[in-house]
Amino acid sequence: MSETLPATLPAPVTPAQQQHILNIIRRAARTEILPRFRSLAASDVRTKSHADDLVTTADLAAEAMITRALQIAFPSALIIGEEAVASDPALLDQIADAPLAFIFDPIDGTWNFTHGVAVFGVILAVTQFGRPAFGLIYDPIADDWAVADDENPAVLERANGTSRPLKAAMGKPIEALSGFVPLHMFSKARQAEIATVLPSFKRTHPLRCSAHEYRMIAQGYTDFLMTASLHPWDHAAGALICEQAGCHVEMLDGGPYSAARHEGHLLVAPDRTTWNRLAKVFGFLMGQGAAGSAPT
Structure with missing residues (x-):
């Protein structure tokens, strides 16, 4: 526009x-x-x-x-x-x-x-x-x-x-966080690098379902989500619902989420401080486009 x-x-x-x-x-x-x-x-x-x-x-x-x-x-x-x-x-x-x-x-x-x-x-x-x-x-x-x-x-x-x-969870240190990181949805070229940071967290367990992942975060049952793709039908509603539940929702490379954006990674966290901690962990993805196709 x-x-x-x-x-x-x-x-x-x-x-x-x-x-x-x-x-x-x-x-x-x-x-x-x-x-x-x-x-x-x-x-x-x-x-x-x-x-x-x-x-x-x-x-x-x-x-x-x-x-x-x-x-x-x-x-x-x-x-x-x-x-x-x-x-x-x-x-x-x-x-x-x-x-x-x-x-x-x-x-x-x-x-x-x-x-x-x-x-x-x-x-x-x-x-x-x-x-x-x-x-x-x-x-x-x-x-x-x-x-x-x-x-x-x-x-x-x-x-x-x-x-x-709906209310997001309280912020936590990295080692106490549970989240959704869909490793299988990233390209093979990225998976090994991403896998090395997953032990940093308490648990990462994607559900193969964005609908329930976003609902879990908005209810405070899970802490964060890192996207592998930006298909708007997967993320536009959940990004808004989580934001209105108190989460900090921002693109990994900065700026608000937009359904018109097709490349990059969306990071959802309980608050800005936790988001910043997560952004440092996933910083190696900065500048990388969506790296996979989302099986649904």
Whole structure:
């Protein structure tokens, strides 16, 4: 974009529209995702970029349903689902100039979903010129959702009408930190170097599911996340939710996260002091682009 964005932008979706978006996601989960969980035939699954990068009939059907519903409700918005980008990568180039964009992953954690592991979710972000303004991470199994917008704190809401605020963990020294570092998603050329720093931490245990990784951090159950790629359907909603839960969210090479950015590494930490400690540990990645393709 050639023009400078204002410090604040009008809220892109009202509370009523946020509720409608949630209804769309829950309906897609009930109709297209849950009936196929642990019921997929071999013909319902295919690979994309490599053997662990899977897509199922559930992903495709849910994305089609969500896309149609969003297009009806927001006819002037840019609608980007993960599988649409697989067919047309140029869609990502439109995010930076879109005053209103919906970016979503119909099933985040497709590998888990395909293998009957109940660690998957639906991620949706609303962005303005790449800046996340609304984020929703839905767990179809529990029927609950982490949600935030850029004006309100993050909360976890349940279908029974109850909710509770989300709060990041307290900062800690490096050796006491637990986090998510998806070593398998970095290129082979980077893995050995990254592996040498992992013993510095208490634990690093990626879940193969960005949805639940971000939810764990926002709830204070896990401390940090270092991304291997910047696919916006994986990170735009979670970055906002964690930020509104009190985390420090910043690109490793400095500056705020943007869904329009395609290279680099996002680092999420409980606070600025812990973020600085982590940035020193991962400093060797500075200047490196996204080093792998994220199997989901």
